[in-house]
Amino acid sequence: MTKRIKIEALLKSSQTNIEVTVKGWVRTKRGNKNVNFIALNDGSTINNLQIVADPNLISEEILKQVSTGACIAVNGTLVESQGAGQKFEINAKEIQVLGAADPEKYPLQPKKHSMEFLREIAHLRPRTNTFGAVFRIRHAMAFAVHNFFNEKKFFYMHTPIITGSDAEGAGEMFRVTTLDAKNPPLKEDGSVNFKEDFFEKETNLTVSGQLEGELGALALSDIYTFGPTFRAENSNTTRHLAEFWMIEPEMAFYDLQDNMDLAEEFLKYLINYALENCADDLAFLEQRLIEEEKNKPANEKSEMTLTEKLRFVAENDFERITYTEAIDILRNCNPNKKKKFQYLIEGWGTDLQSEHERYLVEKHFKKPVILTNYPKDIKSFYMRMNDDEKTVGAMDILFPGIGEIVGGSQREERLDKLVSRMNEMGVPTHEMEWYLDTRRYGSAPHSGFGLGFERLIIFVTGMANIRDVIPFPRTPGNAEF
């Protein structure tokens, strides 16, 4: 056989009547005693390549093994397709079965499978159209992240995964240890002696690379992280994972306005990149959503298709309002007056719930919203105090259907104000001398934000559950594969 060509490349061919070799997995086979049509997919594209197999050329023994899921190599002639739905097809001269797939046992037969079932066979689900599309888009988005920052001369920084500090307090942490699980060494007072653990202290999986990212920015100007982060929270929702990937840029000399500008530009860049580079996969996912909504009542159907939604976000300015303005809108809105919110908005100072964020984004503004200047008491110690001494320079970006997709702030660069906030909030300064050093020596105004990568992928793909946009989701009770 000649050198294999990927189907994605082959479908861009400008030549026909050439001999080609393709390899991939059989999606379906149909036909009759005169001719067989094999839909072949190699994962390089959502599009199958049709193989026309003439039983006079390809033996019955071979064709019998060409069933859904089997891996085959095909050599033949690329010709223009006579049938509808494809430009090219291959008239097979030779087919080799590289790996059969017993039709009695192969779990991925060509029928509709539930998302729950596919999660149980997460090792095979990338072979489906939906997950192939999702994971190709996930790749494209990751590449776009790096491309965006590289072009802006940001430096990618690998912040530590195992950390000795629980400073940010962003959530419950996983302990990382090599101590004997049953009989840990104890100190004289009966507590566990972490001096005997691998790192000679108690260590955890990181919840954020931000604090270390700040160290990078205060030396290299602009950095970003893109790595796994962890929450040991017992959340069984469609929006939470115990292990997820986060992108955290951190920029010296950026104020809150610069920070918002960058985040909005970044999100629009990513969405435009998907529209330009993932058109086939998006078209498939869009059609999938339309099918899914067919049986829904009119008022539950989406107002826009998937690509319309993406284009809308990419082309329109995000709404920027302060927390205080948001509270005014919410206090006076119908759902609040009619007591339809579960949590009624009564005064200034409480955190917004998901229902409030969704109202602002989906009903009131009908577009992404950047909320700024939150009350200091509901935000982290490192956010910069505003002159009013009541609010901090935070900014959260809320997306339709997702809620918070970005959280960021200008950081407190003034040593005295930072230390007094840490003391107020019970953050131990003695464990954070390294962080405080950046405010002692050559401090600079700086800002940053975090983007939850899986939430971005949910938005771009239109998938309903965060477990379906990462190859092997980790949630309470689930660490399979």
Next chain:
Amino acid sequence: MTKRIKIEALLKSSQTNIEVTVKGWVRTKRGNKNVNFIALNDGSTINNLQIVADPNLISEEILKQVSTGACIAVNGTLVESQGAGQKFEINAKEIQVLGAADPEKYPLQPKKHSMEFLREIAHLRPRTNTFGAVFRIRHAMAFAVHNFFNEKKFFYMHTPIITGSDAEGAGEMFRVTTLDAKNPPLKEDGSVNFKEDFFEKETNLTVSGQLEGELGALALSDIYTFGPTFRAENSNTTRHLAEFWMIEPEMAFYDLQDNMDLAEEFLKYLINYALENCADDLAFLEQRLIEEEKNKPANEKSEMTLTEKLRFVAENDFERITYTEAIDILRNCNPNKKKKFQYLIEGWGTDLQSEHERYLVEKHFKKPVILTNYPKDIKSFYMRMNDDEKTVGAMDILFPGIGEIVGGSQREERLDKLVSRMNEMGVPTHEMEWYLDTRRYGSAPHSGFGLGFERLIIFVTGMANIRDVIPFPRTPGNAEF
């Protein structure tokens, strides 16, 4: 002040006599009562920008605070420099001190610091020339990794960090847990009840994404991982970290030859990318190495400079030999005959030690070597059995000064042979049904390899210790920052 421009961009300017604003950290200040010269660095480049400050224009109070480590903003006129060593300088009109750095306390004074000391202040060391250069090159190499694979239509895959399987047996693992460290729940038989742990089973930090990567390749054709991996080994060497980043491509339909071709092309691409994109940083690091070696005896000095070494590797074919050929060379070489090896090579079958690898690479071939077809007993269960039934389709790439930089193999795609190897080597098949499924259904020949990212960075930067090429190294007893 006008909008800030980064020094890297400014130094490419084609205009002079324009008003500009720069911000960054003071490296040095020298001068007299008539004029001050400030070397300013903002991390965007190794090159400092010279600021000329006239005490008649800039107050003494400000200039007093302009000390090493201070962060300042400078507005002034960009002019051609009269002095040697720089093309441009700025005649300052205004200087703002954004963050002072008390010269009595700031640890990074302009003098030579030991690498050990700088590791203790890893939160500040990115502000030095050496670490700035290393971390910019680290960024460039990470970007080049993504660029290489994206252009080849490989898909970036996030394999899980927390894993329930210890299948690869690549090394000691860290346990990930939320159980009470002191009083874990016990089962009736007295053992720890991991059913009550977060994931309802014992979980660890991954040692490799390969097995999950194979699942991706057998659906999407070509994937790669790039993520953190972990070893809980008590290794205090210049080549080992407990937390390090690894790149693991996995390709359907690749045999061992294709695998070697890709790995060699990849390494050469990365090195060429550094030569083309990191010239200033490499020139600095090259000079640094020359200075370091000045006092060494002639026979310990490097034969090539850093960039000569990089160019040599990028331009020459790697030597490809089998393990068996390597044993023949080693058995008959002088150090073996004269019993100068610590481990003498006597027969076929034992693993090569670092001294043997270095002899092959540094003395015998004087270039990178790809060793193939190792004895099955010293390699992992998933490597493809050769027809001789004695060797497997493994390939390791050995680099001068580094040793193994890449390890890979063709994978065993034949279910029966894979299961029998697992049984022979005591790998529990019942925990690996998901892995075996890919050989049951649509199996395909496939290959892959792993590149240790930090080892690549050591090679490209010429740094001597792996702890100095990652921002916050994790080693036994060290998880600071």
